[in-house]
Every structure is written in C-alpha cells, then in structure tokens.
Amino acid sequence: MLDSVDRQILSLLQRDATLSVQAIAERINLTTSPCWRRIQQLEAQGFIQQRVALLSREKLDLGVDVFVFIRTDQHNDEWLNEFSRALQNMPEVMEAYRMSGDVDYLLRVVVSDIKAYDAFYKRLVSQVKLADVSSSFAMESMKYTTALPL
Known part of the structure; x- marks a missing residue:
C-alpha cells in the first residue's frame, strides 16, 4: 500500500x-x-513501469489527433487477436480501447495531416475486417496530461 x-x-x-x-x-x-x-x-512493485521522454509533437509535425470509432460484427478471439496484432504494428495508434455501448473500439491516432490519416485508414481496413469506421478530428486540445491523479 x-x-x-x-x-x-x-x-x-x-x-x-x-x-x-x-x-x-x-x-x-x-x-x-x-x-x-x-x-x-x-x-x-510495478508502480513505476518505465521512464520516458515526452517529445514535441509540433516540432515533429505530428499535431493532428484523430479519434477513430470502430464497430465490428466479429466478436471472437481470433478476430480480436488479429485486430490487436494490426494495432501493435501501427505506430500512429497512441491509445486503443475496447468499449461498451454503441462503439466496439476507440482509437486515438496521431498523424501529421489528413493525407497521413488517409494512409493510416487504408492500412487499417486492409488488415482487419471492420463493420464500420468513423473518425473525428480534434480541433483543439483543451487538456492533455500524462500525470495520473494521485
């Protein structure tokens, strides 16, 4: 404790x-x-998992956050493993969550621009069978932190 x-x-x-x-x-x-x-x-004890450097997204031209909402009609271990493997090989995916409710999965993707997102999208849909994919582009980051509330 x-x-x-x-x-x-x-x-x-x-x-x-x-x-x-x-x-x-x-x-x-x-x-x-x-x-x-x-x-x-x-x-x-695993409270500290790793120590990292936070990089400047602007200087690296990676200033676009895209939230990707995914629905699937495949709810089995084989599909989930395939989907997980695909995500691991896509460095643009910063976060991925299995959700409750209307959307099955939520991704936060970081790219340089819409063209880069389009390339990501094409790779994603070519690797995994998805029922529906919709995306929302963040207009402004109002709060971002890596610090957990202790």
Missing part, C-alpha cells in the same frame, strides 16, 4: 523523471538513501 511519501515521490517523478534522487529527497524532506530505497521498491 502506498503512503503519502510514496505518492509524493510518484507525483514528482511522473512530472519530471530526470529529477535526481537528491532533488526528490529534498523536496519531500527525506534523506537520499531512504528515498532511493523507496524509488527502487516502487519500481520493483
């Missing part, structure tokens, strides 16, 4: 994984050695 010190460590790390152990320890009023042990324990 996480205590308040562990939550403070996680909060700091998820906002800036480059912080040194010393900097983290100072911010939470802990000495370096116990802080380091706690971080190692949080990693061993």
